[in-house]
Amino acid sequence: MISVEDFVRRYAVDRHNTDSVKWDGMDELFGTNDLLPLWVADTEFKVPEEVTEALKKRIEHGVYGYSKTPDNYYEAYCKWQSERYGTEIQHEWLRFSTGVVQSLSTLVNILTQPDDAVMILQPVYYPFMNVIKQNDRRMVISNLKQDGTSYKMDLEDIKNKIEENHVKLFINCSPHNPVGRVWDKEELEALLELCRQEKVLFISDEIHHDLIVGEKPFTSVLAIKDGLYRDNTVMVDSASKTFNLAALQNSHVVIPNPQVRERYDHYMSQLAAPAGSIIGKIAAEAAYTNGAEWLEGLLQVVRSNYGYLKKSLRTHCPEAVVYDLEGTYLAWIDLSAVIEPEHLEYILKKKAHLAVDFGTMFGKTGKGFIRVNLATTPANIKAATAALLENIQG
Ligand SMILES: Cc1ncc(COP(=O)(O)O)c(C=O)c1O
Structure with a gap:
């Protein structure tokens, strides 16, 4: 397997002046482009060589007329899902989006009516809140329960709120962004069963x-109990986070x-909506076909960066709590015992010169936390850790 050092040597690149939101678009949110960016969830690593080769071949052809999904795409994606995670996906279930x-916004529109209640668990990736609010649905929140340096779902609270608010969609x-949980099979099963009984779509x-950092394997909702809950569920994913392809x-x-598929197709035809880009499909197909080893390398880097950050903070400032990371490349860190939450943004931006996501973006319960992107070079994580320690140790 490729070592952390070799992966970084081979794939790390300077992204300045490439129109990167994370590096070149920082000023819009942070007022300057001079911070060390650990915010947007993409990586500082080039894609696997096979992806670049597949893209080059297409670019060299030089024609970008109307295109269909490559025949081998379905095979590559379904095999990846089946062989790695035991998730069986039939070709006809698959639709493409940009x-x-x-897709979350589209699905909220298709599966609910204005003013219907849609439930989420907080803290959570902030566009979940946006797609509910911007489509004039009612947002119902169940807070994740803190459990040491991790989180659990509060099933009793979820059930009560579903019933009180007549929730239609969950x-x-x-895995969970930002708290880093890979949900246990049993937790997912209990949640899916509750939603089925309460007639809540999921x-x-x-x-x-694909970003499984800890020991626990990932289970898709489509695979729980041999697919018992499939009829109640829509699953969305992409190769973009895993292989750094978001712009495609x-x-x-x-x-x-x-x-549900019929309703989806009808809605998309009303919008005359595009179904993904051929360049994106060529890249993802090559990644699913040849990217497994590269992914192992990326995960080694993330594990190593996480280990370094956690150990350094535990040793030098144990009151700064790094939460367990089972999945995602995003560390969730509680700084409330070392920085007054009111001063968090000022200290991180103006003193430590770090661009991170602040916890309150993910909901009220994120107050005092930061989210740090670990899919970067060990040198960046070392520099960020040093800057953090310097400014939280008083
Ligand atoms: C949970 C989750 N969903 C969706 C996205 C973004 O997906 P896309 O760029 O395909 O809209 C992200 C990006 O960080 C994410 O964390």
Whole structure:
């Protein structure tokens, strides 16, 4: 297997002046481009060579006329899902979209009516809140329960709120951004069973499912109990987070239920909506076909960066709590015992010169936390850790 050092040597690149939101677009949110960016969830690593080769071949052809999904795409994606995770996906369940967030918004429109209640668990990736509010649905929140340096779902609270608010749709993040949980099979099963009994439709955003950092394996909602809950569920994912392909605008909407699929197709035809880009599909197909070893390398880097950050903070400032990381490349850190939450942004931006995501973006319960992107070079994580320690140790 490729070592951390070799992966970094081979794939790390300077992204300045490439129109990167994370590096070149920092000033819009942070007021300057001079911070060390650990915010946007993409990486500082080039894609696997096979992806670049596949793209070059297409670019050299030089024609970008109307295109269909490559025949081998379905095979590559379904094999990846089946062999790595035991998730069986039939070709006809698969639809394409330009992005997962766009699909979440589309699905909220298709599966609910204005003013219907849609439930989420907080803290959570902030576009979940946006797609509910911007489509004039009612947002119902169940807070994740803190459990040492991790989180659990509060099933009793979820059940009570579903009933009180007549919730119609549940959107779950699995693995969970920002708290880093890879949900246990049993937890997912209990949640899916509750939603089935209460007639609540379920969307599972599994975009982080290849980014398994801890020991626990990932289970898709489509695979729970041999697919018992498939009819109640839509799963969305993409190769974009795993392989750093976000700008190529290709993602999946997996809809096993034929009636829901029909409603989806009807809605998309009303919008005359585009179904992903050929460049994105070529890249993702090559990644699913040849990217497994590269992914192992990336995961080694993330594990190593996480280990370094956690050990350094525990040793030098144990009051700064780094939460367990089972999945995603995003560390969730509670700084409330070392920095007054009111001063958090000022200290991180103006003193430590770090661009991180602040916890309150993910909901009220994120107050005092930061989210740090670990999919970067060990040198960047070392520099960020040093800057953090210097400014939180008083
Ligand atoms: C849970 C989750 N869903 C969706 C996305 C973004 O997906 P897309 O760029 O395909 O809209 C992200 C990006 O960080 C994410 O964390």
